[in-house]
Amino acid sequence: MTAFFRRSLDDDALDAMLEAADAELLAHARAVTDPFDTIRILHAGLGQRRRTDSPSPPSVVTREAFERRRRAVKLRYLAKASEGLVAGVFNEVSLDRLAPVLASCGSNLGRLRTRYVNEHVPTDKRWMNECQWAVQFIILQRQRLNETNLASVLTSLGACEERLRRVAQGAMAAAIAHERGLFEMTMDVSGEDLSHMTFEGPWLLENVVWTDATRWSPRAYDMVVMRSRRIAAGVYQVLGESPHDRDHLCV
Amino acid sequence: MTGPQHGGDASGLEQLRAALILPQASIHERDVFVEFLVAEQPFVVRFLMRLGATSSDAEDAAQEAFIRAWQMLNRGLWFKVREPRGWIRHVALRSWQRPNGCRRRDREIPTAEVPEPHARPSDGSELTLATLATRSALASLPGNEGIALALKMDGFTSAESAQILGVTDQQARDLLKKARRRLRRTLASEQPSPEGRTL
Structure with a gap:
């Protein structure tokens, strides 16, 4: 992470920074994401689009x-x-x-x-x-x-x-x-x-x-x-x- | 159906999976879809977070994208999607860019059968300063440049990115180059901060 302190970045340093940040973001995403929530919503049928309005036919x-x-x-x-x-x-x-x-x-x-x-x-x-x-x-x-x-x-x-x-x-x-x-x-x-x-x-x-x-x-x-x-x-x-x-x- | 106490265990997944009814898809197709969802959702969330979405917005948008995929599965269309990973990111991105989407507004989670959610970290709480700075620089990339870079970081080729972005291969490569150049400039101009410190 020393590249973080540099004034100019080469490709390798940039890749290293991105990789490190990405790994941390993935860990964070895994912590906040629960695919089971999505599956529960699917199970509850809420994935179906609701139509409660009464639109008019095309003019x-x-x-x-x-x-x-x-x-x-x-x-x-x-x-x-x-x-x-x-x-x-x-x-x-x-x-x-x-x-x-x-x-x-x-x-x-x-x-x-x-x-x-x-x-x-x-x-x-x-x-x-x-x-x-x-x-x-x-x-x-x-x-x-x-x-x-x-x-x-x-x-x-x-x-x-x-x-x-x-x-x-x-x-x-x-x-x-x-x-x-x-x-x-x-x-x-x-x-x-x-x-x-x-x-x-x-x-x-x-x-x-x-x-x-x-x-x-x-x-x-x-x-x-x-x-x-x-x-x-x-x-x-x-x-x-x-x-x-x-x-x-x-x- | 009785909901599992925790979302992450295998038996819970089996119970939920078995309860999913798909009129237009086979059990095998349903299983493949669920595997895809479980494996890919965190990556979709990360993809959006790279572009500046908060974790809750990213999660909402990813969820909405998977619900759309589910609807397609119900209509027998999902397996006609040639690049599901690209498709799901594309839809999630659109959903995130449209924060008050029509379907998100009327979504309700059936709380009666769902256990209390786990205690989740608030957005960005455990990210180091360096990561936050990198993420902020990524999020500041204009328009398609950020998306092209985020797709590249997810392993998409220029051709695949081009298809998702609706541009030519050459334009996708150019976007990526510009994004990297801009990112180098932005990150190099960042003020030094204590390494590894958490907010």
């Missing part, structure tokens, strides 16, 4: 808010996939493989456009329309292409490539901004009965404020309790997740 607003969050994550997925496809289009040198990539790209752009319109997410719809058209044009013309002139055709469509890339990047940026806006918004489910709602993951509950009176399904309750912090008496907020946690959702 339409709450249900819609969760649904919008789900859709926002899916939208970002779609934008990401589109971005990848656009990059893939101009890397394809094999004519056989170019056609399906182009077809996927065209249909993805179409889906993106529809979803953005449905979600009222501001994005450059004009470019998206043009690019989708350009992709469709290439698809239609693919029969006339061969390995030799493919490169020159793609070069001549340089403007198309640039537009496609811009659209894909813009779509991705819009999707991320849209998603961030929704998830940073606090959602209040105080006193609501969410026991019949399913949540794909904790990411969906980010920044949700809930109270003792809020009801959850057992699975959701586990997720919520582990990730919540108390913000007032009987009021809790689910902590934010890192954005990549939302990537577990499949489109």
Whole structure:
């Protein structure tokens, strides 16, 4: 314990101090802890969650808010996939493989456009329309292409490539901004009965404020309790997740 | 059921264990869980005390975490937890950080069947000054740094800590380095005190 008196500590001294303190803390913890107390509580059935309140079922607003969050994550997925496809289009040198990539790209752009319109997410719809058209044009013309002139055709469509890339990047940026806006918004489910709602993951509950009176399904309750912090008496907020946690959702 | 006179004897454990009824778990699963609880609870308490919890708060939070684990066992979910030691610390930590948790408030111990508790030392009463200083320095570590170090001291690898903390492996290693650096600075700046003196 002489390291305790030193002015500077090396790793060994620090480890020695931590080890000594840890051993003492463990002895203390053993003295104050009685696992039998816990077992008695389990035996008494007090481990079961009590529900003495009468919460109200989830409002339409709450249900819609969760649904919008789900859709926002899916939208970002779609934008990401589109971005990848656009990059893939101009890397394809094999004519056989170019056609399906182009077809996927065209249909993805179409889906993106529809979803953005449905979600009222501001994005450059004009470019998206043009690019989708350009992709469709290439698809239609693919029969006339061969390995030799493919490169020159793609070069001549340089403007198309640039537009496609811009659209894909813009779509991705819009999707991320849209998603961030929704998830940073606090959602209040105080006193609501969410026991019949399913949540794909904790990411969906980010920044949700809930109270003792809020009801959850057992699975959701586990997720919520582990990730919540108390913000007032009987009021809790689910902590934010890192954005990549939302990537577990499949489109 | 008649409660044992003291919590620590083997026959008491057997009586309590036999009395636990689990609709969704086998007797073997129940026994494994009880062994886990008996072995791990003091370590969970120590884990929280490292982070600055008082012994009573740490005990409460650890107890709450094990009750949650028990609920999961009841639903047949406990054995799907990949890293029970990490899970229990994570839940206990959350519970401690939320001191007036909704379930703690309505917990009551059935005193009719429970003998008087042992005389327990008050918090920190038998800890030496050096230990208290180290603990205080540990508790002063900000946010995840303290947790990363406390997990490391419990034998968790960086990958396991990363999973518990919800960060990448590299971030977990960085947290640990920062924590050690900060701890060295804090402890080195401590004023000398008589060695081994108890408060």
